Amino acid sequence: MKQNSQDKNSEDIVEINDLYFSRGTRIIFDGVNLKVKRGKITAVLGPSGAGKTTLLRLIGGQIYPGAGTVKVEGKNIPDLSRDELYQVRRRMGMLFQSGALFSDLNVFENVAFPLREHTLLPDTMIRDLVLMKLQAVGLRGARDLMPSQLSGGMARRVALARALALDPALIMFDEPFAGQDPITMGVLVKLIRLLNDLLNMTTIIVSHDVNETLTIADYVYVIAEGKIIGSGTPQKLVENATGWVKQFIEGLPDGPVPFHYPAVDYTIDLLGISA
Amino acid sequence: MINLIMNRLQALGRSGIDVVQNAGHTSLFLFYSLVGKPDFRYGAQRLIQQLYFVGVLSVLIISVSGLFIGMVLGLQGYTTLVKFGAEQALGQLIALSLVRELGPVVGALLFAGRAGSALTAEIGLMKISEQLSSMEMMGVDPLRRIIAPRFWAGQIAMPILSLIFTCVAIWGGYMVGVQWLGVDEGAFWSNMQASVDFDGDVVNGIIKSIVFGTVVTWIAVYQGVECAPTAEGIGTATTRTVVYSSLAILGLDFFLTAVMFGNT
Numbered sequence: 202m203k204q205n206s207q208d209k210n211s212e213d214i215v216e217i218n219d220l221y222f223s224r225g226t227r228i229i230f231d232g233v234n235l236k237v238k239r240g241k242i243t244a245v246l247g248p249s250g251a252g253k254t255t256l257l258r259l260i261g262g263q264i265y266p267g268a269g270t271v272k273v274e275g276k277n278i279p280d281l282s283r284d285e286l287y288q289v290r291r292r293m294g295m296l297f298q299s300g301a302l303f304s305d306l307n308v309f310e311n312v313a314f315p316l317r318e319h320t321l322l323p324d325t326m327i328r329d330l331v332l333m334k335l336q337a338v339g340l341r342g343a344r345d346l347m348p349s350q351l352s353g354g355m356a357r358r359v360a361l362a363r364a365l366a367l368d369p370a371l372i373m374f375d376e377p378f379a380g381q382d383p384i385t386m387g388v389l390v391k392l393i394r395l396l397n398d399l400l401n402m403t404t405i406i407v408s409h410d411v412n413e414t415l416t417i418a419d420y421v422y423v424i425a426e427g428k429i430i431g432s433g434t435p436q437k438l439v440e441n442a443t444g445w446v447k448q449f450i451e452g453l454p455d456g457p458v459p460f461h462y463p464a465v466d467y468t469i470d471l472l473g474i475s476a
Numbered sequence: 477m478i479n480l481i482m483n484r485l486q487a488l489g490r491s492g493i494d495v496v497q498n499a500g501h502t503s504l505f506l507f508y509s510l511v512g513k514p515d516f517r518y519g520a521q522r523l524i525q526q527l528y529f530v531g532v533l534s535v536l537i538i539s540v541s542g543l544f545i546g547m548v549l550g551l552q553g554y555t556t557l558v559k560f561g562a563e564q565a566l567g568q569l570i571a572l573s574l575v576r577e578l579g580p581v582v583g584a585l586l587f588a589g590r591a592g593s594a595l596t597a598e599i600g601l602m603k604i605s606e607q608l609s610s611m612e613m614m615g616v617d618p619l620r621r622i623i624a625p626r627f628w629a630g631q632i633a634m635p636i637l638s639l640i641f642t643c644v645a646i647w648g649g650y651m652v653g654v655q656w657l658g659v660d661e662g663a664f665w666s667n668m669q670a671s672v673d674f675d676g677d678v679v680n681g682i683i684k685s686i687v688f689g690t691v692v693t694w695i696a697v698y699q700g701v702e703c704a705p706t707a708e709g710i711g712t713a714t715t716r717t718v719v720y721s722s723l724a725i726l727g728l729d730f731f732l733t734a735v736m737f738g739n740t
Contacts, residue, residue, distance in 0.1 A: 261613050290615040301610035304602070317518065318616045360610075367614075 214239045214371055214403045215260055220269035222255065229255055230266070231427035237371075242397050242404040244418035246411060248449065248458075251424050253407035254298075257373045260405070261295055262286045273371070291319060294364030294372040298379060300356035302348040308335070308359050309344040315366045334362040338392060354385030361392065371403045372396075378410040390417055411450050415439070423449065502698055509623035509697070522625040530591040530626070530693075531633030535640060537590050538583060542641040545578060546570065546648025553649070554657050566659050567668035570649035574642045575672060575681045576737070581729050583638035584688035588721035591633070592696035595626055596717040599700025600710040608701070623697050630696070634689025635682050642681070680736045687728060692721045 215237035222230040229252040237243045247253050258264050259271050262278040271278045273289055281289060302311050312331045316322060322330070335341040338358040348356060357377060364372055377393065378386050394417045397404045408414045415421065415435040423431040423438070423446050431438060431446040439450060448456035464470065553569045599622065602608050608618040646668075653659045672678065696717045703713035 258609075263609065263612060287615040287617070290613055293613065295610065295613040297606040297610050299605055301606035303607055303611075304605065315614045315616075318614070318621075363614075 212239055213237060214274060215405070216270075216272040217260075218270045218272075220259070220271065221267045222252070222259065222264075223267055228427050233269075233424070233427070233429055235422055235429065237403060237405055238420065239403050240397075240401060241419040242393070242406065242417055244414045244421045245405065245407045245424060246409065246414060246421060246449070247407075247424040248409060252427070253409075253424070254375050256424075257295060257375055257405070257407060260373065261290065261293060291367055292370045294367070294369040296357065296360050296364055296372070296374045296377060298376045300348075300353070300360040302351075302356055302359055302363070304348050306348075307344070308340065308346050308348070308351070311348070311359060312363045312366055315363065319367060330366070331362075334365050335359075337365065337396065338362045339388070352385075354381050354388065357381075357385075357389065358392070361396075365396065365400070368400065369402065371405070374404065374406045374408075376408055376410075377406060378408060378413045386413055393417055411452065415450075425449070502694075505619070505698055505701070506627075506694055508617075509619040509627060519625070523628055526625045526629035527633060530587075530595065530629050531637065534587060534590045534633070534637055538586055538637050538641050539644045541582065541586055542644035543648040545582060546574070546645030546650075547652045549573065549578075549645070550649035550652030550657070554653055554659065563653075563657075563659050564663040565667055566649070566653045567664035567666075568671040570653070571646055571668040571672050572677065574645050574649075575677045577729070577733070578645065579638045579642035580681050580684035580688055581725060583641040583685060584634065584692060584725045585722055586641075587630075587634055587637060587689070588692045588696075588718055588725065591630065592692045592717045592721050593714045595630070595693065595696040596700040596703070596714045597710055599623075599626075599697060600703040600713050603701065603703065604705045604707075604710070619701075623701070626697055627693050630693030631686070631689050634692070635685040638681070638685035638688075680732075683736075684729065684732050687732065688725050691724045691728065695721050695724065 213236045215235075217233060217235040220230045220233040220235075222228075233256075235245075235256075245253055245256060255264070259266055260273060260278070262271075262281065265279045274292070276285070276289060278286065278289070302308075303314065306314065309331055312334050313327050316327050316330060320327075332341055332344070335344060338361050340355060340358055340362065343351070343355065343359070348359070351359065374393065377389050381389065390413055393404060393406070396402065406414060406418065415438075418435055421432065421435055421438050422429050425445060431442070433441070438446070442450050445457045447453070448458060454460050549570050550566065553566050554563055557563045557566055557569065599608075602622065608622065611618045611621060650664065654661050654664050699713040699717045699720075703709045
């Protein structure tokens with residue numbers, strides 16, 4: 202018990218050690234070590250298909266690692282029973298790339314959903330709480346709209362309000378900036394930073410939008426090909442970037458990741474001389 | 477040579493394991509979606525909502541199809557029976573064929589096409605748009621929250637729909653046989669009343685439709701949850717729902733008929 206309470210107050214809310222994960226013959230993670238500090242915004246950058254979403258699903262216990270530990274608040278997720286896992290998940294919020302709002306419920310009911318499922322609060326109190334969460338993301342006036350009537354950015358803000366409904370300790374964002382216009386992007390960046398600091402939460406962002414992510418993150422990990430290939434504060438990461446990390450952060454078309462898909466020699470190919 | 481035999485054996489073993497694994501998986505799926513404490517606070521509301529979607533919205537197609545099938549039965553039955561001067565037995569023919577067979581079977585086939593496919597598509601779309609995942613991440617079991625009310629709604633709606641189908645069809649047969657072709661009205665109804673047995677025919681018909689309702693909704697929700705998360709995946713899953721349900725209905729119907737009416 203004492204051990205448990207120590208873990209709850211330790212500095213790292215998420216601790217991943219020697220994580221190994223594969224899909225079929227494809228290795229997604231090959232010995233990943235990663236720590237998320239309490240109260241900070243930690244970003245995980247990487248190219249598409251690097252397993253960023255997979256990482257969030259591993260933390261949420263939706264999939265299990267092949268080897269290694271994934272500890273959230275000191276508890277190793279793969280060891281938990283179904284009920285314990287659902288208990289831990291109530292302390293987490295996750296924002297999916299699409300928002301994942303329930304299409305048969307309106308905005309108000311979407312945000313009220315976790316409250317209705319997990320608490321026995323009376324309707325009047327649920328109403329107050331929902332309006333407070335919606336006010337925080339600036340959409341109190343949109344409470345009666347259906348998800349199909351929302352723009353992509355609004356849907357993400359509603360999803361954010363819903364993720365905040367149970368006041369989670371940890372909130373995870375899957376590509377929060379992908380495909381958003383500059384205004385929405387600005388709103389989201391501001392909201393993520395503000396809510397993290399005001400509500401004393403811990404935030405994990407996975408993204409490939411380098412600039413936005415670097416402006417709000419406190420600590421950044423870069424993953425590619427199953428390994429962490431760079432980490433540090435945004436400033437240090439930019440200053441010390443070399444090779445792959447440099448190409449990724451600066452968005453260079455050619456470098457360690459070649460522009461051309463491997464092929465036979467161009468001249469030989471054009472002249473039709475078979476190899 | 478030995479290699480070839482070993483490979484064949486391996487393939488046989490693999491397919492056997494796959495079949496057993498699949499059966500176990502689907503059974504566990506059904507089990508998990510139904511066990512667990514019912515939610516009295518919002519459960520009834522959700523059930524009613526689903527009853528509306530799978531039940532009430534299917535009433536129109538069920539009634540219209542029932543009307544035509546009854547009319548065709550009346551016409552076909554009359555032209556055959558009249559050759560033997562037995563057109564008085566038309567009521568009996570229509571009622572027995574509907575109550576025992578056509579009501580539950582055709583009702584279930586229509587139900588699979590109308591409600592089953594819609595269930596699969598809806599759940600499949602929820603899966604694609606990560607609604608099921610996000611529910612899981614909120615600590616809510618999607619099987620219980622999404623699947624259970626839909627499953628029970630299908631279970632309750634199916635027998636009622638097949639009763640509606642049967643009633644409308646008998647009325648259709650009456651319209652054609654009595655009103656149009658001139659079968660004696662008294663003979664039509666009294667022969668029907670004398671030959672249809674409540675326990676033997678009506679109850680067995682209802683049991684059939686309950687079984688079909690279970691199978692169709694089970695297949696529909698399972699295909700929805702297990703579909704590949706792409707547009708193509710939903711299409712395939714919806715088709716599978718209709719094909720598998722139809723085959724299951726017809727196969728089970730033979731089995732149930734053999735058990736219920738095989739000895740008489």
